[in-house]
Amino acid sequence: MKTEFITALALAGAAQAAVQGFDISHYQPTVNYQAAYNAGARFVIIKATEGTTYTDPSFSTHYTGATNAGLIRGGYHFAHPGATTGAAQADYFLxxxxxxxxxxxxxxxxxxxxxxxxxxxxxxLSTSGMVSWIKSFSDRYHTVTGVYPMLYTNPSWWSTCTGNSNAFVNTNPLVLARYASAPGTIPGGWPYQTIWQNSDSYTYGGDSDIFNGDLAGLKRLASG
Incomplete structure (x- = not known):
């Protein structure tokens, strides 16, 4: 993630701008994407893969529906660290x-x-092994696409499994999972979250996500 974008997003966050979004998988087989857009949602993150053997059966349907509704969209990969290398899982995801x-x-x-x-x-995995695994995935994704993947985690998992590593602060946007009225303390040395998953329930399906910035900032994230 570019330094200019980090600075711009931090300023947007300070101004308390926010954009509603959500994330979904095959557990939400039917989604009214247009209704979500009309209600103010502007992005959706869609499950694509797990490990190196599983593809979400609803991914293509969700991706097409989100695209047709005018939503900014992207895929996510559920990590199976240690089962195969991070690079192998990045390749499968891609x-x-x-x-x-x-x-x-x-x-x-x-x-x-x-x-x-x-x-x-x-x-x-040990904490150092986990950090190395994440870096393997992240570096391969960056090599292929030119951007670093967003990292989704919660403070407890990040602290326990990476030793609260700050190795990704300057490269990977943080998607923070915390179901509360405020994001709270940010783990891993990140100065702020890029996206906050603030609830496991969203009116139009899946989990509620809040982008920490305005729509222009969200579009910059989607532009590299």
């Missing part, structure tokens, strides 16, 4: 919906970092 182009309508891909079910909390 091949199945996670690509990017600087058209002002496509968000950089998002890497979803959290625990899952019976898997070990940090997927069996």
């Amino acid at each position: 091949a199945h919906g996670g690509g990017w182009s600087g058209d002002g309508r496509t968000l950089p891909g998002m890497l979803d970092l959290e625990s899952e079910g019976s898997n070990p909390q940090c997927w069996g």
Whole structure:
């Protein structure tokens, strides 16, 4: 992410500008994208892949519907750290919906970092191993697209699984998951969140996301 954009977004955040968005997957098989747009939503993040074997069956439908409604959109990848390399998972994501182009309508891909079910909390990796894995994914995505992926996490997971690493502050936009009335303390040394997932319920499906800036800033994020 460019320094100029970081500065502009920080200023926008200070002015308390915000743009409503949401994120969805196959768990929301039917979404009224136009109604969401008419209600003020301007972006949506859509699940594309997990690991190196799973593609979300609703991704194409969601992506087409969001595009037709005029929403800024992008894909996300649910990480399985340690199962394969970060680079291998980035390649899988890029091949199945996670690509990017600087058209002002496509968000950089998002890497979803959290625990899952019976898997070990940090997927069996040490904090240094986790940071290296994320960097492998991020660097491969950047090499192919020219932009760094957004990183989705919550403060507890980031602290436990990366040791609250600040290794990505100057490169990767933060998507902060915290269901509360305010973002609270930002993990990992980021000065602010780029997107705040503030609720696990949104009127038109999925989770509610708030972009920390104005619509022009959101379009800059989608333009690289």
